[in-house]
Amino acid sequence: MILALDFGGTKLTAAVFEPGERNWRGHKRAFSPPGAEAFQDITTMLAMAHELLAGAQPAAVGVSFGGPVDFAAGRVRLSHHVPGWEDTPLREILRGQFMAPAAVDNDANVAALGEYRFGAGRGHDSLLYITVSTGVGGGWILDGRPWRGAGSMAGEIGHMMVDPAGPLCLCGKPGCVERLASGPFMAEALRRAWSEERGAKEWESGDWRLAIGNGEITGVTVAEAAAKGDGAAVKVLERGAWALGVGIGNAANLINPRRFVLGGGVTKSGERWWQAVRRVARETALPEVKFDIVAAVLGDDAPLWGAVALAQNALKGDA
Numbered sequence: 638m639i640l641a642l643d644f645g646g647t648k649l650t651a652a653v654f655e656p657g658e659r660n661w662r663g664h665k666r667a668f669s670p671p672g673a674e675a676f677q678d679i680t681t682m683l684a685m686a687h688e689l690l691a692g693a694q695p696a697a698v699g700v701s702f703g704g705p706v707d708f709a710a711g712r713v714r715l716s717h718h719v720p721g722w723e724d725t726p727l728r729e730i731l732r733g734q735f736m737a738p739a740a741v742d743n744d745a746n747v748a749a750l751g752e753y754r755f756g757a758g759r760g761h762d763s764l765l766y767i768t769v770s771t772g773v774g775g776g777w778i779l780d781g782r783p784w785r786g787a788g789s790m791a792g793e794i795g796h797m798m799v800d801p802a803g804p805l806c807l808c809g810k811p812g813c814v815e816r817l818a819s820g821p822f823m824a825e826a827l828r829r830a831w832s833e834e835r836g837a838k839e840w841e842s843g844d845w846r847l848a849i850g851n852g853e854i855t856g857v858t859v860a861e862a863a864a865k866g867d868g869a870a871v872k873v874l875e876r877g878a879w880a881l882g883v884g885i886g887n888a889a890n891l892i893n894p895r896r897f898v899l900g901g902g903v904t905k906s907g908e909r910w911w912q913a914v915r916r917v918a919r920e921t922a923l924p925e926v927k928f929d930i931v932a933a934v935l936g937d938d939a940p941l942w943g944a945v946a947l948a949q950n951a952l953k954g955d956a
C-alpha cells in the first residue's frame with residue numbers, strides 16, 4: 638500500500654493506493670485554517686494518514702508540497718502560504734512516523750511525474766508539465782525521469798523573461814511569463830483596461846456587473862468576457878497566451894522535449910487561448926524542433942497521483 642500526501646496552499650489531502658487498482662483505497666481532505674502554522678498542518682495530515690491506514694504500514698510514502706523543496710535533502714525550504722515551514726526535514730519526519738521509505742518534492746515536479754506515469758504524458762519520455770494558475774510553474778521529465786536541476790530549481794518557466802520592457806513580476810524581474818499569463822495578473826490587467834475604457838463609474842453600473850459578480854474580477858472573468866467578444870478581455874487573454882507560447886517555444890528550442898502538458902485553471906480559458914499558445918510556441922521554436930502541447934488529464938488529483946509515482950520510485954531506491 639502506498640501513502641500519498643498533498644500539502645497544497647490551503648488544503649491538505651491524504652490518500653492510500655494499492656498498486657494495480659484503479660482508484661484510491663481511501664481519500665481524506667482537510668482545509669488548512671487561516672493563520673495555521675506548519676506544525677498544525679503536519680499534525681492534521683498525520684492524523685488523516687493514520688486514520689486511512691488503520692494500523693497498516695505503508696510500503697512507501699510520496700509527498701507533493703506546494704512550495705520550494707530541496708529534493709535531495711528531503712527538506713521543505715519554505716511555504717509562501719503557511720508560516721513555520723522554513724527548512725523542515727519532512728522526509729525524516731515521515732520516515733519516523735511510518736517506518737517506510739519516503740520522498741518529498743514540489744507540486745510541479747510531482748504533477749509532472751503523475752501525468753507522465755498515469756496521465757497525458759504516458760509513453761512520452763521527455764516532457765515539460767506546466768501549471769498555469771495563480772502562478773506558473775513547471776516540472777521536467779527527461780529520459781523517463783524527473784529532472785530537478787543542480788539545486789532542485791529546474792522548470793521555472795513562470796520566471797522566464799519574455800518581455801524585458803514588460804511589467805514587474807513578484808520575483809522582481811520585468812515581463813516574466815507568470816506576470817503576463819497567470820490568472821490573477823490577467824484579471825488585474827483586465828480591471829485596469831476596463832476602468833480606463835469605460836471609466837470606473839460606468840463600469841460599476843454597467844452590463845459587466847453580472848460577470849463581475851461580487852465586484853471581483855478573476856481569471857475566469859477574463860475567459861468569459863473574451864468568449865463573449867469583449868475587446869479588452871480578448872487582448873489580455875491573448876497577451877497571456879502569447880507570453881506562455883514564447884516561453885514554451887524557447888523551452889522547446891533549449892531542451893527539445895516531445896510534449897508539453899498544460900494544467901491549471903487558466904487552461905480552461907477556451908479554444909482561443911489554446912490556439913494562441915500553440916501558434917506562438919510554434920512561431921517561436923525552430924521549424925526542425927517538433928513537439929505537441931496537450932491538456933493535463935489528472936486535474937486536481939495530479940499531485941496525489943504524482944506522489945504515488947514518487948513513492949514507487951522511492952521504493953525502488955530511484956530518484
Ligand SMILES: [Zn+2]
Pocket residue numbers: 795796797806807808809810813815816
Ligand atoms: Zn518572475
